[in-house]
Amino acid sequence: MATITPRTNKNGSVSYRIRVFGGRDSEGRQRFFQTTWKPDTAKSDSKNQKDLNKFAAAYEAECLAGAVVEQKVLFGKYCRQLVDDKQKNGAIKANTAVFYRGLYPLLHDIDGVPLPQINANVLNKLYRNLLDTPAVSCIKYRLRPKIDLLKLGDVPNKTQFSHKYGIAVSTLNTTINRNNVSQATAEKLSEALGLPLSQMFVSESSQITVSPSQIHKVHSLVSMVLSEALKDGLVTQNCAERVRLPKAEKKAPRYLDTDEIGELLQAAGSEPWEIKLFIYLAVATGARRGELLGLQWEDVDFTFGQLEIKQAVYYRPATGLYIDTPKNKSSRRFIRLPAEIMAMLREYKQEWERICSDCGSVYPQTVTINDGSGKPKEYTSDFVFFQTKCIGLPHAPDTANKWLTAVCKKNGIEHVNPHALRHSAASALIFGGVDPASVAKYLGHTSPQTIEKVYAHALEESRNRNAEVIGSFMFGRKKDNKPPIEKIG
Structure with missing residues (x-):
């Protein structure tokens, strides 16, 4: 009552x-x-x-009846708590949470607005302001010249500093080299050493230029927050569904045609085994770079000629290298491989075992790496691709980019990154007549609609080929066996 x-x-x-x-x-x-x-x-x-x-x-x-909502819950507070809770519960990945937090400065106009007062007009005004006045401050921190972290931490090296204060070695390297770090990293270091933030770091502010594509990213976060607020009874509708978004230009995916793939594979043939195998696997599987670098030998099934993708390697400055499940539930999958690729894996495994044997007792049986929640976890040190400086650890994702950049530069090939090889595998499957649902499953996408949207050009070309096949069947026309692959760049 x-x-x-x-x-x-x-x-x-x-x-x-x-x-x-x-x-x-x-x-x-x-x-x-x-x-x-x-x-x-x-x-x-x-x-x-x-x-x-x-x-x-x-x-x-x-x-x-749920027609009245609480007025006191502010959008910004609810948004931040929601992202934190979703990360803690495993509903979103750690890197997704970091991505969302990076958008918080762009929400300044609605940060202190009660949730029930958020409507389509308020959101349209927010997006117009972001486009018209791109003056959102982004603050970065750089270690002061005379600050010696190891001396302040009373430790002889970075490894002991990392163990003592829970700071990743990669983050320490970035900080000690006087490169910019995030506010979260700067605050964590100053808190660990018991010194004021301003005494340890110099802050620099810059301006963010907001593009229409970034507005779409901001809108996806706002829509997610309002959708959850609707479930919690804090709003009566998700007004984000009625917002007018600016048109964002979508770039067609860059993929390699048959000749370019052949040129890249030939160039990879003269590279060290590790780089050669990574490039061949990237082309054959279309897997994400982190998924390939997260492979362990237990994931390679020589009997059935397939790989199991069940984890991936990630990196973020605040925590360094870590291992988590793949991007989504559909990304955990088995991939059948050509017999030639399996033969390469067998040969590479012999080389891998020889390297481990040469390391002797130096090669560890297990390695400790953070999981997606930031907690240390022990892994068997049988990663297919492993570091030689930190023996047994998997490579960071950017290493794959460096490999491809070096191979392309050495051989005079147009620059290509690992994701372009993923697009190339998808396009090859589409041009081969494989249906979008099967392509989505092979690549680990959530739904066939993603394939329809991202590879619309390739699908149209494939449908044109279908017409040629039907024409050949019905009217005896000579079939052109060369796939009409057009380079997109």
Whole structure:
């Protein structure tokens, strides 16, 4: 039942606060809805009392029906808590959470606005302001010249500093080299060493230029937040569905045609085994670079000629190298490989075992790497691609880019990155007549719609080939066996 409390205002007039108990939230805290009702001075006391009771009853019914929401929950606070909770519960990856947090400065116009007050007009205004006034500050921190982290930490080397203070060695290298680090990293180091942030770091602010494609990314976060707020009963609708977004230019994916693939594979043939095998696997599987670098020998099935993709290697400055599950549930998959690739894997495994044997006792049986939640986890040191400086550890994802850059530069080939090889594998499957659903499953996409959207050009070319096949079947035309692959760059 609604609670009605009379309140005397400064001017002597009387108003009534109506309060309704709305149950408890997910953390067990009581929720209340409240509003104010003012009597009509032209009416009698008895008439106003009847109107008050009628209004209170109607308001209580709306609250219990979910038509009224709490006004005190601010968008920014709810957004940050939601992202933190989703990361903690494993609903989103750590790198996705980092990506979302990087968008927070762009939400400054609605950060302090109560959730129920967010509407389509408010969001349209936010997006227009971001495009028209690209002046959002981005703050980075750089270690002061005379600061010696190892001396302050009272440790002889970076490894011991890392173990003592829980800071990744890669993050230490970035900081000690006086490169820019995030505010989170700077605060973590200053807190660990017990020194003020301003005493250890110099801060630099820059301006972010917001493009239409970034507006779409901001909108995806806003839409996700409002969708969750709707489930929590904090808003009555997701107004993000009615927003007018600026048109974002979409670049067609870069993929290699048959001749370019042949040129790249030939160039890879003269490279060390590790680089050669990575390039061949990237072309054959279309797997993401982190998925390939996360492979262990237990994931290679020589009997059935296939790989199991079940984990991936990631990197972010704040935590360094870590291992997590692949991008989504569909990304965990088995990939059948050509017999030639399996033969290469067998030969490479012999070379891999020889290298391990030469290392002797130096090569560890296990290595400790952080998992997706940032907790140290022990892994068997049988990664197919492993570091030689930090023996047994997998390579960081950027290493794959460096390999390809070096191979292309050495052989005078147009620059290509690992993701372009993924696009090339997808295009080859499409031109080969494989249906979008099968291509999506092979690449680890969530749905065939992703293939339809990303590879629309390749699908159109493939359908043109289908017409040629039907024409050849029906009218005896000579079939052109050369696939009409057009280079996109």
